[in-house]
Each structure stands twice: as structure tokens, then as C-alpha cells.
Amino acid sequence: MIEIVSRERCIACDKCIEVCPTNVFDRGADGIPVLTRRDDCQTCFMCEAYCPVDALFVDPRSHPLPAPPDERALARDGSLGAYRRQIGWGRGRTPGAKLAVGPALDRSTGPLTS
Amino acid sequence: MSEREADVLVLGGGPAGTWAALAAADAGARVVLADKGYCGTSGPTASGGNNLWYVPPDPEARATAVAARFEAGGRLGDRAWMARVVDETYRRVGDLAAWGYPFPSEDGAEVRGSLQGPEYMRRMRRRVHRAGVTILDHHPALRLLVDDRGVAAGASGLARQRDAEPWTVRAAGVVLATGGCAFLSGAFGTNVDTGDGHLMAAELGAELSGMEFSAAYALSPAHGAHTKGLMMQFATYTLGDGTLVDVPDPLGARERIAELLAAGERVFARLDRAPAELREAMRQAQPNYFLPLDKAGIDPFRDRYPVRMVLEGTVRGTGGLRIVGDDCATTVPGLFAAGDVATRELVSGAVSGGGAYNGAWAIASGTFAGRGAARFAAGRGRPHAVPSGGAGPAGGTLDPAAVVAAVQAEVLPLDRNYFRTRDGLRRSLARLDALWRRLSAEGLAGTGRGRLRAREAAALTAHARWAYRAALAREESRGLHRLEDLPLRADLEHRIRVGGLDEPWTVREPPEDPRLAPPPVSRDDAPGALT
CATH class of the missing domain: 3.90.700 (Flavocytochrome C3; Chain A, domain 1)
Structure with a gap:
């Protein structure tokens, strides 16, 4: 679930408001997005992928953390913008799609029935 | 109130919707695409990724792939459809390559059997935009429109980032590509998939098929x-x-x-x-x-x-709107279905279409439906469209969140849905039918943006009832449908249709419907055919 919109990094471009498929954000009075419908966050990381300044942090847990994580620590260890980096979005990066040669699903054992 | 006119309206902006919009625009139609969320991030493909059922045009390899899939799917698939889907997918993936999708290489050769979700859908959006399609993000549809003969004629809904302003698009052909239904389970990227399209179509009398294979x-x-x-x-x-x-x-x-x-x-x-x-x-x-x-x-x-x-319900399960033509026509005239809102029994039979098969189905069925809707629109005057009328629940007092929780209590638990028993299904259905009667009698609460949540609650309820009714009609275990103590029966090698809202019904259908045409032999291998 989305935990952090960094006030230090956010440039009020509204991109996350636009791309969030479940409409979690609203524009705040000062332009910084607010999490009006946070319960609707489905932890899909798309806002992180699209944020041009790595200002967002989506925690992998489907429920809110008891206290928000430490933004500075996340910034230090590269967790802010990690998804965008991993899929190779952003200037000077190689699209992750180009590197995505992973293992095939071994279908010799029969079809998925669940 | 915003009002627009189009030749073709596409509801849904995932892979099926974007391929449909491209195909319709390529056929010369003026196209509007409305997405509940954002075309490019909505749905499980964008947030996840897609392996594809991708088989190069070697007749022997394709025949082997189709035969194997038919058997794996519990012999409920349709081999002519499988061949069409494999062929169309191959050529449309060729388009993606021609448009510059960064496929990976292995030993010097491009590997085209898998797509990374964010990259794929970002590029599809750009392509749709360049094709001149009007994209309406955050425009959930609530109702289909019909003309005075009951032919689909557009949709209306609300713009959820514009104070829930009502919108209407009148169109001569409509493609539903609204996704399956994962019952708001939270499964990766699926919370936009609440079965809204199935409900809208059922309000016009559409039939569904394969809904017993919903326990994915x-x-x-x-x-x-x-x-x-x-x-x-x-x-x-x-x-x-x-x-x-x-x-x-x-x-x-x-x-x-x-x-x-x-x-x-x-x-x-x-x-x-x-x-x-x-x-x-x-x-x-x-x-x-x-x-x-x-x-x-x-x-x-x-x-x-x-x-x-x-x-993951019918997102990876195979049930959905019944398809009755090569152009992905539904049983409602003027209404075409693509992707997970449509039944995927044609390619997956009784097993999950997860990954490769659903990915290929979205590309192929989207293309077929977009072309079909454009052709239908070209032969029809601008329809006089009216809202679809009184069918389905209206506004009222019932709390949508409570309805969603009540439906989830019947469909999420493994011991009710994964491991099914006849008694358990009957008990769940009795509760779900009672819930439907209540929401019909009392209506669902919600104003403004809340009207969407009310529709979602009704859609989940209808979906669960179709799934369990079809499950009771299949007295065996086959593929995704596991019924306690009842093994597979050779005499049940047929599909089950289901439909209806106030009075749901089921009926059997023979496999490989002879009315559907054999696979077309395509000589059109040119990449970029859709540009």
C-alpha cells in the first residue's frame, strides 16, 4: 500500500493522480497529492513507475504500516524509485523489457488448474 | 454533462480494449475509448506481465499446439478458434515489433513470447492516441445505451476525477473490454476488474458461458x-x-x-x-x-x-460473455466482447487461461471485436440511443461495502470456492439470491462517485450467482471446477450457458459449435497491417 509522497521531491506534476488505476490520490491545496482513498490502493506500484522524480514509496504489504517508514533511510538505500529503475524507465536507462529473458514455465507437468 | 458521438465505443483500456480501438480505427471508424481507471495502467496486464501463446506459422507446430491445448482444456475448447487466435496473435505481435517494442534477444534472435506489462501498455496507449482515438481516463461506464429495437448504442457513466460529472457516448457499435472479476480480492492489479461489463451486458439480456470455471x-x-x-x-x-x-x-x-x-x-x-x-x-x-x-x-x-x-475469479478463470460470431459478437446485437469479459473457453476450455492464453486471447479477440464493431457501425445509421432502462438495481439504501463483504464471504474462502460441494454451493446460492432480492428491493446507496461503488457491489453479486449456478449445473470435476467426490464424466463434455439477473438460468451447449466458421487461411503476413 502507498506509504509515502515525498514533499521534498514532489514537483506537483499530477502524474500519479492521473495514472493511479484505482483513483487513490487527489490534488492537495499546495499541489502535493494527498491519499484521499488510500484503502483503494491495490499495491500495483504503477504510481512509482510513472513518478518522474522518485517521490513515491509503495510498501509491498496490502495493509497500512503502523507508522510510515523513514523516508531518509529509504532514499539512502535506493528504495525510492526502485521499481522505475528496475523496469528501466527514466533517462539513460535500458528498458527492462529488453533484458527480460527469464525461465519459461515448465509445462511438461500439465495445465494450471488454479 | 458531457456528450459525445462515435462510430465505435470501446469500454476498457487494457490490452483487449486497446487492440480493439486500434482495429476499429484502422477500419476507418471514429473511436472513443473509455477506461474506468487509466488506459496504460489499468488491470492485471499493465501491472504484471504477459507470456503469450506465440507460435510461428509452421503448420505442424501450430496443429500440435492446438491439439495439446484442446486436450489440456478438458476438450471444451474450440480448435478453429484456437487456430485463429494463434494466427492473429502472431501477426499483431509482429506489429508490436515493427512499432519498436524492445523485445529481448537471445543468441542474436529476438524473443517475442513475453511482454512486460508496464512497457507493453504504455506503448499501446501511445499507439491508440496516435491512431486518433479519443481516450477518456477515469470514465467508468455504468449503463449501456440501446436504440428502440434493443441494439447496443453507446454507454453512460461518470467522470470520477471531474466531480462525478455524468457522461454519455452514443455509438453505432460497442466493444466491451472491461475485464473479468476478481471480487476485489486485491490480487495483483485486479481491483478494477469487478465484472461491471458483465452486469451491463446482462441487463440487455446477454448470455454467459464457462462461469463454473471461475475458481482460479x-x-x-x-x-x-x-x-x-x-x-x-x-x-x-x-x-x-x-x-x-x-x-x-x-x-x-x-x-x-x-x-x-x-x-x-x-x-x-x-x-x-x-x-x-x-x-x-x-x-x-x-x-x-x-x-x-x-x-x-x-x-x-x-x-x-x-x-x-x-x-483471481474470472480474470484467470475462463468464464465470461458468450461469443456467437467470428467477430466476437455477443448475444446482444451491436455488442462485441474482448479479453477477460468474454468467455475464454474457446481457447482454454475448462482450465485457467492465466498467462499465455489470456494474453493471446486479449490481442486476438480485441482485434476481431474492434473490426467487427467497425463493420457493424458502418452498416448502421447513427442510432437514436436511450439508457437501457429499468433492468438492474437502482439507487436506494443498502450499503455497497456490506454487500461486497457478503459476496466475498461466499466466494473468497478456499473451502467454499476452490473445494466445492453441492450442499455448500446450494447454501451459498441461497444467501446470494437473498442478497440480490434485497438489493433489488431496497436499492444500493451511493451518490456522485459512490454510484460506481454501488454498481460494483451489484456486479459482484450477479457474478457470484452465475458462477455458482453454473457450478451446480456441472455435476463433475473438470479443470478449475472441483466438486467433492465427483470425478470427470465423459458425458459432460459440453459447455454450460448461464444468464439472467432476477431469475438466473443454465442450459447446456455442445462443444465446437458448428455454426462457427473454420479458421480463415491468412496470407496477410505483412507487419504493420494495423498502422
């Missing part, structure tokens, strides 16, 4: 909902005390894990069967499997992590 569950780390199955082929499973879970094979593990979880056990996974030299490639192939684990401080190759099973 996937494994995810217990703390989240990242249901990505590919990597689980490398998992070793253990119980809380470290005891190894004995599973028949890595993929067959799911049923055993489901049994244990249904019995209240905690089950842990560790991907320690992954060869060391493959691990970096695994990370690059599916960053969105590993990133959530990294962020949670779990090294899946080293640490045991608890897992759970999350319902």
Missing part, C-alpha cells in the same frame, strides 16, 4: 497480493514447524497447498530449487515478483516466507 486462485506472499505464479515452479514448501510438504510436482503443488491452507495450516515457500545461474535472469524477467519481496526484506532464494492463495 494464485499463490502470493501472505503479506500481500502479488500473485505471480511463474516463479513458484522453483519453490519448496514447508509447514510452520519446517516439515517438508510433499507435492506431486511443482505446478501440481497448488492443490496440496490449497488443502493445507483450507485446513488452517500455515505454509511457507522458498525458491531454493532455482539454479544459482538462473537467479539474476529471474529477477530481470519479473522485477515485480522480486521487488515486493526485496522491500519486505525477504530473500526468496534463502528465506522461507508464508504464502496464501488469492482469488
Whole structure:
């Protein structure tokens, strides 16, 4: 679930408001997005992928953390913008799609029935 | 109130919707695409990824692939449709390559059998935009429009980022590409998929098929909902005390894990069967499997992590609107269905279309439906459109959140939906039917943007009732439908249709409907045919 919109990094471009498929954000009075419908966050990381300044942090847990994580620590260890980096979005990066040669699903054992 | 006119209206902006919009625009139609969320991020493809049923045009290889899939799908698929889907997918993936999708290379050759979700859907949006299609983001549809003869004629809804302003698009052909229904389980990227399109279509009398194959569950780390199955082929499973879970094979593990979880056990996974030299490639192939684990401080190759099973319903299950023509026509005139809102029995039969088959189906059915809707629109005058009228629940007092919770209580638990019993299904249906009667009598509360939540609650209720009614009509176990003590029966090798809202019904259908044409022999191999 989305935990952090960094006030230090956010440039009020509204991109996350636009791309969030479940409409979690609203524009705040000062332009910084607010999490009006946070319960609707489905932890899909798309806002992180699209944020041009790595200002967002989506925690992998489907429920809110008891206290928000430490933004500075996340910034230090590269967790802010990690998804965008991993899929190779952003200037000077190689699209992750180009590197995505992973293992095939071994279908010799029969079809998925669940 | 915003009002627009179009030749073709596409509802839904995932892969099926975007391919439909491109095909319709290519056929010369003026196209509007309305997405509940954002075209480019909505739905499980954008947030996840797609393996594709991708078979180059070698007749022998294709015949083998189709024959194998037909058997794997419990002989409920349709071989002519499978051949069409394989062929269309191959050529449309050729378009993607021609448009510059960054396919990876292996030994100097491009590998085109898999697409990374965010990259794929970002590019599809750009392509749709360039084709001159009007994209309406955050425009959920609530109702279909019909003309005075009951032919689909557009849709109306609300603009949820514009104070829920009402919108209407009148169109001479309509493509539904609104996705399946995962019952708001939270499964990765599926919360926009609440079966809205099925409800709108059923209000016009549309039929569904394959709804008994709706019990698709996937494994995810217990703390989240990242249901990505590919990597689980490398998992070793253990119980809380470290005891190894004995599973028949890595993929067959799911049923055993489901049994244990249904019995209240905690089950842990560790991907320690992954060869060391493959691990970096695994990370690059599916960053969105590993990133959530990294962020949670779990090294899946080293640490045991608890897992759970999350319902994916008809997103990965195969049921949906019944298709009655090569152009993906539904049983409602003027209404075409593509992607997960349509039945995928044609390519998947009784088993999950997860991954490759649904991905190919979205591309092919989207293209067929977009062309079909454009052709239909070209032969029809601008329709006089009216809202679809009184069918379905109206505004009222019932709390949508309470309705959603009541439906989830019937469909999410493994011991009700994964492991089905006839008595259990009957008890669930009695409660769901009572819930439908209540929401019909009392109406659902919600104004402004809340009207969407009311519609979603009604859609989930209708979906669960179709799924369980079809399940009761299939007195055997086949594919995704597991009915206690009842093995597969050779005499039940047929599909089951279901439909209706106030009075749902089921009826059997023979497989490989002879009215559907044999596969077209295509000579059009030119890439960029859709540009």
C-alpha cells in the first residue's frame, strides 16, 4: 500500500493522480497529492513507475504500516524509485523489457488448474 | 454533462480494449475509448506481465499446439478458434515489433513470447492516441445505451476525477473490454476488474458461458497480493514447524497447498530449487515478483516466507460473455466482447487461461471485436440511443461495502470456492439470491462517485450467482471446477450457458459449435497491417 509522497521531491506534476488505476490520490491545496482513498490502493506500484522524480514509496504489504517508514533511510538505500529503475524507465536507462529473458514455465507437468 | 458521438465505443483500456480501438480505427471508424481507471495502467496486464501463446506459422507446430491445448482444456475448447487466435496473435505481435517494442534477444534472435506489462501498455496507449482515438481516463461506464429495437448504442457513466460529472457516448457499435472479476480480492492489479461489463451486458439480456470455471486462485506472499505464479515452479514448501510438504510436482503443488491452507495450516515457500545461474535472469524477467519481496526484506532464494492463495475469479478463470460470431459478437446485437469479459473457453476450455492464453486471447479477440464493431457501425445509421432502462438495481439504501463483504464471504474462502460441494454451493446460492432480492428491493446507496461503488457491489453479486449456478449445473470435476467426490464424466463434455439477473438460468451447449466458421487461411503476413 502507498506509504509515502515525498514533499521534498514532489514537483506537483499530477502524474500519479492521473495514472493511479484505482483513483487513490487527489490534488492537495499546495499541489502535493494527498491519499484521499488510500484503502483503494491495490499495491500495483504503477504510481512509482510513472513518478518522474522518485517521490513515491509503495510498501509491498496490502495493509497500512503502523507508522510510515523513514523516508531518509529509504532514499539512502535506493528504495525510492526502485521499481522505475528496475523496469528501466527514466533517462539513460535500458528498458527492462529488453533484458527480460527469464525461465519459461515448465509445462511438461500439465495445465494450471488454479 | 458531457456528450459525445462515435462510430465505435470501446469500454476498457487494457490490452483487449486497446487492440480493439486500434482495429476499429484502422477500419476507418471514429473511436472513443473509455477506461474506468487509466488506459496504460489499468488491470492485471499493465501491472504484471504477459507470456503469450506465440507460435510461428509452421503448420505442424501450430496443429500440435492446438491439439495439446484442446486436450489440456478438458476438450471444451474450440480448435478453429484456437487456430485463429494463434494466427492473429502472431501477426499483431509482429506489429508490436515493427512499432519498436524492445523485445529481448537471445543468441542474436529476438524473443517475442513475453511482454512486460508496464512497457507493453504504455506503448499501446501511445499507439491508440496516435491512431486518433479519443481516450477518456477515469470514465467508468455504468449503463449501456440501446436504440428502440434493443441494439447496443453507446454507454453512460461518470467522470470520477471531474466531480462525478455524468457522461454519455452514443455509438453505432460497442466493444466491451472491461475485464473479468476478481471480487476485489486485491490480487495483483485486479481491483478494477469487478465484472461491471458483465452486469451491463446482462441487463440487455446477454448470455454467459464457462462461469463454473471461475475458481482460479494464485499463490502470493501472505503479506500481500502479488500473485505471480511463474516463479513458484522453483519453490519448496514447508509447514510452520519446517516439515517438508510433499507435492506431486511443482505446478501440481497448488492443490496440496490449497488443502493445507483450507485446513488452517500455515505454509511457507522458498525458491531454493532455482539454479544459482538462473537467479539474476529471474529477477530481470519479473522485477515485480522480486521487488515486493526485496522491500519486505525477504530473500526468496534463502528465506522461507508464508504464502496464501488469492482469488483471481474470472480474470484467470475462463468464464465470461458468450461469443456467437467470428467477430466476437455477443448475444446482444451491436455488442462485441474482448479479453477477460468474454468467455475464454474457446481457447482454454475448462482450465485457467492465466498467462499465455489470456494474453493471446486479449490481442486476438480485441482485434476481431474492434473490426467487427467497425463493420457493424458502418452498416448502421447513427442510432437514436436511450439508457437501457429499468433492468438492474437502482439507487436506494443498502450499503455497497456490506454487500461486497457478503459476496466475498461466499466466494473468497478456499473451502467454499476452490473445494466445492453441492450442499455448500446450494447454501451459498441461497444467501446470494437473498442478497440480490434485497438489493433489488431496497436499492444500493451511493451518490456522485459512490454510484460506481454501488454498481460494483451489484456486479459482484450477479457474478457470484452465475458462477455458482453454473457450478451446480456441472455435476463433475473438470479443470478449475472441483466438486467433492465427483470425478470427470465423459458425458459432460459440453459447455454450460448461464444468464439472467432476477431469475438466473443454465442450459447446456455442445462443444465446437458448428455454426462457427473454420479458421480463415491468412496470407496477410505483412507487419504493420494495423498502422
